[in-house]
Amino acid sequence: MKKNGQIAEEALLRDVADIPYRPSAGAPPGIEVLSLADLTARAHGRRADLHRPGRPAFHQLVALRAGTVRCSIDFTTHALAPGDWLWVRPGQVVQFLTPLDRTDGRLIVFPAGFLSGTTDALTGAAGHSRCRRVTPPAGEAAPLDRLLDALVDEYGRLSDLPLAAHIEALRHLLSALLLRFAQVEGSLSPDGAHSEPFRRFREAVEQDFARTHRVEDYAARLGYSARTLTRATRAAAGCGAKRFIDDRVLLEAKRLLVHTALPPAAIGERTGFTHPTAFSAFFRQHTGTTPTAFRELVAGAAARGAGPPAPRRS
Structure with a gap:
């Protein structure tokens, strides 16, 4: 018979x-x-x-009004209480740890590309x-709350406007909501937000981080200096x-x-390291x-119902 810790560890190691x-x-x-x-x-x-654990290819903005929600986002456990908000970006690994059907809250789901480029840049x-x-x-x-209520109200009025106008109204309301949220979250970044070099660099890193870790390679590809x-x-x-x-x-x-x-050597290969020792050193x-x-620490923390230890920043 398997112990609880073993079960928790196996659950963490599922794809x-x-x-x-x-x-x-x-x-x-x-x-x-x-x-x-x-x-x-x-x-x-x-x-x-x-x-x-799942990796959604879309944004999820959660606004909780009653009940409690515990979820894990990229190794960090969040405990939401009434009045709390959470914005999960595409590609982040999400796992809900408590039932959601006993709560009162709103979830806004939208894919990358729905927002305007300006809102994308300003909110990160x-x-x-x-x-x-x-x-x-x-x-x-x-x-x-007022912006959320306006968005919910407009969302329910699908037949009041031509479809294109309805979608545009939703886009503007969502943009206003996210700009306000980003200000509270601390992710609103007007300085450098409109930088074309950074936007192109960020996209290139997302495509090629498993192929090269050198700034010079990205600079040559994009036509900028390092x-x-x-x-x-x-x-x-x-x-x-x-x-x-x-x-x-x-x-x-x-x-x-x-x-x-996956063994660490295979993970190192997937993330762009030629030799296992180089990945381990990194x-x-x-x-x-x-x-x-690290894997054992996170599995052990999950078995105890706690979050993983805070990583050291170099």
């Missing part, structure tokens, strides 16, 4: 399910607004397990912002270009360590521990 954006029949293209109870019913209808929607629970202060909660990319990345993301690449590599390595049973430099030890 992550990729979840494509599949709008419901009758929903306006590009956005859906539903209750958390509706999400549970939809998952049941699609035979999807919300309690299994297209990036890999660290997801965190947000409890808006009293002065910010009311504007957010200094220009570093300056643009520091203005937009608060770190240099090399650190930006390394953070993306490290994130993927952690996801694979926690959510798959991982230890950025976290203070080995890949195997």
Whole structure:
């Protein structure tokens, strides 16, 4: 008979399910607004397990009004209480740890590309912002709630406007809501947000981080100097270009360590390292521990019902 710790560890090591954006029949293209109870019913209808780690290819903005929700987003456990918000970006690994059908809350779902380029840039929607629970202060909660109510109301008025006008109204309301939310979350970044070098660099890193970790390679591909990319990345993301690449590599390595049973050598190969020793040295430099030890620590924390230890930043 398996012990609880063994069961928890095996659950962590299951492959992550990729979840494509599949709008419901009758929903306006590009956005859906539903209750958390509706999400549970939809998952049941699609035979999807919300309690299994998944990697959605779309944004999820959660606003909780009653009940409690515990979920794990990229190795961090979040406990949401009434009044809390959470914005999960595409590609982040999500796992709900508690039932949702006993809560009162709204979930806004929309794919990458639905927002305008300006809103994308200002809110960091297209990036890999660290997801965190947000409890808006009293002065910010009311504007957010009003915008959410307006979005919910407009979403329910599909027949009041021509479809194109209805979608545009939803896009503008969602943009206003996310701009307000990003201000509270601390991810609103007007400085450098419109930097073309950074936007192109960010997209290139997402495509090629498993192939090259060198700033010079991205600079040559994009037609910029390495200094220009570093300056643009520091203005937009608060770190240099090399650190930006390394953070993306490290994130993927952690996801694979926690959510798959692949050996560290295979994970190193998947994330662009020619030799296992190079991957192990990189991982230890950025976290203070080995890949195997990190996997064991996270599995042990999950078995105890706690979050993983905070990683060391180099």
